[in-house]
Amino acid sequence: MIGYFPEGIDIYFDNVGGEMLEAAVANMNIFGRVAVCGVISEYTDAGKRAALDMLDVVYKRITIRGFLAGDLINLFGEFISSAVNYLRSGKMNVIEDISKGVETVPSAFVGLFRGDIVGKKIVQIADE
Incomplete structure (x- = not known):
């Protein structure tokens, strides 16, 4: 994952969990933020859990917050408008x-x- 983000990660959206989340946290910048919306890697293997390096979380002051998409349904229209503008202007890349x-x-x-x-x-x- 380091090759994809040579300058580190500021914000990471996770719905995989497991090794992907571990790799993201290992590459987070100071004050990085993680939004967790799912853990698909654990849906079929309950024994496969993410083992975050909590020293990274503490020393880098990483914020990790879980949420459900339904919690934010009232913001969907605004999100689509903003996301489209960010994609078109190059502020956000796919x-x-x-x-x-x-x-x-x-x-x-x-x-x-x-x-x-x-x-x-x-x-x-x-x-x-």
């Missing part, structure tokens, strides 16, 4: 992990549960 071909669907799906993916997972079925 990271995509693209697999090509229908034959990659099984491994892409399994990768969701292992935390193998950085960014949004897409399986491209047809050429553009």
Whole structure:
């Protein structure tokens, strides 16, 4: 993960948990913030839990906050408007992990549960 974020991470949205969350915390900048909305890596393996380096959390003063999407449904319209503006202006970038071909669907799906993916997972079925 360090190759993707050579200057560290200020804000991380997590819905995977496990090793992905551990890697993000290890690469967080001082006063980094983590929003946790799910732990898909634990849905099928209750024994697979994130083991955060709590020294990183303390020394870097990282804030970790869990939430449910329904808690913020009243902000959805405002979020869409802001997110679209940030994407168009380049203030926010999308990271995509693209697999090509229908034959990659099984491994892409399994990768969701292992935390193998950085960014949004897409399986491209047809050429553009």
